[in-house]
Amino acid sequence: DQQVKQNSPSLSVQEGRISILNCDYTNSMFDYFLWYKKYPAEGPTFLISISSIKDKNEDGRFTVFLNKSAKHLSLHIVPSQPGDSAVYFCAARDSGGSNYKLTFGKGTLLTVNP
Amino acid sequence: DTEVTQTPKHLVMGMTNKKSLKCEQHMGHRAMYWYKQKAKKPPELMFVYSYEKLSINESVPSRFSPECPNSSLLNLHLHALQPEDSALYLCASSQLDVDTQYFGPGTRLTVL
Numbered sequence: 387d388q389q390v391k392q393n394s395p396s397l398s399v400q401e402g403r404i405s406i407l408n409c410d411y412t413n414s415m416f417d418y419f420l421w422y423k424k425y426p427a428e429g430p431t432f433l434i435s436i437s438s439i440k441d442k443n444e445d446g447r448f449t450v451f452l453n454k455s456a457k458h459l460s461l462h463i464v465p466s467q468p469g470d471s472a473v474y475f476c477a478a479r480d481s482g483g484s485n486y487k488l489t490f491g492k493g494t495l496l497t498v499n500p
Numbered sequence: 501d502t503e504v505t506q507t508p509k510h511l512v513m514g515m516t517n518k519k520s521l522k523c524e525q526h527m528g529h530r531a532m533y534w535y536k537q538k539a540k541k542p543p544e545l546m547f548v549y550s551y552e553k554l555s556i557n558e559s560v561p562s563r564f565s566p567e568c569p570n571s572s573l574l575n576l577h578l579h580a581l582q583p584e585d586s587a588l589y590l591c592a593s594s595q596l597d598v599d600t601q602y603f604g605p606g607t608r609l610t611v612l
Binding site for chain 2: 420422427428429430431432435475486487488490491492493
């Protein structure tokens with residue numbers, strides 16, 4: 387059973403526009419969420435995170451929104467740049483489980499076209 | 501500095517070989533992780549070390565043997581692997597009780 391779902395395998399956006407990547411989860415015990423970016427043949431790079439006590443966290447061009455009632459989070463990238471083209475993984479931590487275990491979604495491939 | 505380094509970058513081995521993957525971090529993190537990632541899949545957790553002790557083994561076959569010689573180093577010893585073990589092996593580290601894990605670039609392993 388997939389507890390973290392990224393239902394869009396891919397997304398294509400024009401440079402300068404907003405990219406919105408979505409993530410849904412089913413486990414109500416998740417209390418901390420992270421977004422990672424991954425280029426081919428490289429390790430994931432941490433982008434931004436949010437605790438369940440917040441509904442928004444912003445860092446430069448990246449903003450993560452959390453809607454706990456809908457069990458939904460989204461990553462907004464504004465403005466999108468060609469260098470943002472990568473696979474984006476949503477990950478979550480279960481407050482009832484191990485502090486160390488993250489559950490990852492399957493990822494969304496973002497392509498930003500010049 | 502949030503750098504985790506891994507060597508080698510690429511590794512090709514036969515099913516009878518013994519090899520090791522190495523991971524190093526100098527961020528003072530006391531939790532270190534091994535993940536396996538197949539193409540177009542998310543990373544799968546294999547092992548977690550905290551304070552140099554194995555705290556999580558996600559039912560990984562014994563042909564994978566982790567070792568944490570000190571707080572900065574993490575090894576993964578490989579023996580008698582199968583072709584289906586071919587994957588990108590990622591190392592990560594984090595501060596204890598902090599959930600942000602920082603990943604290395606990975607070792608691309610091919611088992612022939």
